[in-house]
Amino acid sequence: MFVDFSSISEDAKIWIYPSxxxxxDTETPEIENLIQNxxxxxxxEDENFKASYQFLYNRFIILCADDSESKLSNSDIDASVSFILELQEKYDVMLLDKMNVCFKQGEFVQYKELKDFKQLVKSKAVTGKSIVFDNLINTKFDFENYWEIPMEESWYNRFL
Structure with missing residues (x-):
């Protein structure tokens, strides 16, 4: 069942898909309709299942599922991955590539391959104060507290 994101438990599972x-802007309404659908x-079939999403910075699709009363099976997770694969194909984007880094440069969100990000750090175009997105977090609590943080406070700090 679709519920408001704010009503989902902090222990709920989170999956972050950076584009x-x-x-x-012309794609956004359709994408949001597809996600909500x-x-x-x-x-x-499970009335206890609660799920929601966030679509942020016109770049991140965040799926959230509270499985405290209704456990997610492998086929449930497979269904979500299949959906994300469909979005990838329809919009000609990568959403499942985990070998990338998303970070802010001013008001803009950048998406770089890890090797290119390391070069930006080396050339000081990205610093410890730069805001990075930890797309590997897996709970709503972590999403709300540790998703968007200074690089020096993230696991990316090893590249400094």
Missing amino acids: SRKFY FIENWKT
Whole structure:
């Protein structure tokens, strides 16, 4: 069942899918409709299942599922990955590539391959104060507290 993101438990599972490019304003309404439709139909047979999403910076798709009363099976997770793969194909973006880094440069969110990010750190174009996104977190609590943080406070600080 689709619920408001704010009503989901802090222990809920989170999956963050950064897009290899910013989605265009003309794509955003359709993408949000597709995401909401997926969530509304995800595990419809289970009335205790609660899920939501966030679509942030026109770049990040965040799926959230509270499985405290209704456990997620492998096939439930497979369904979400299949949905993300469909979005990748439809919009010609990468959403499942975990070998990238998202960070802020001014008001803009950048998406770089890890090797290119290391070069930016080396050339001091990115510093310990630069805001990075930890797309590997897996709970709503971590998302709300540790997703968008200075590089020096993240696991990326090893590149400094």
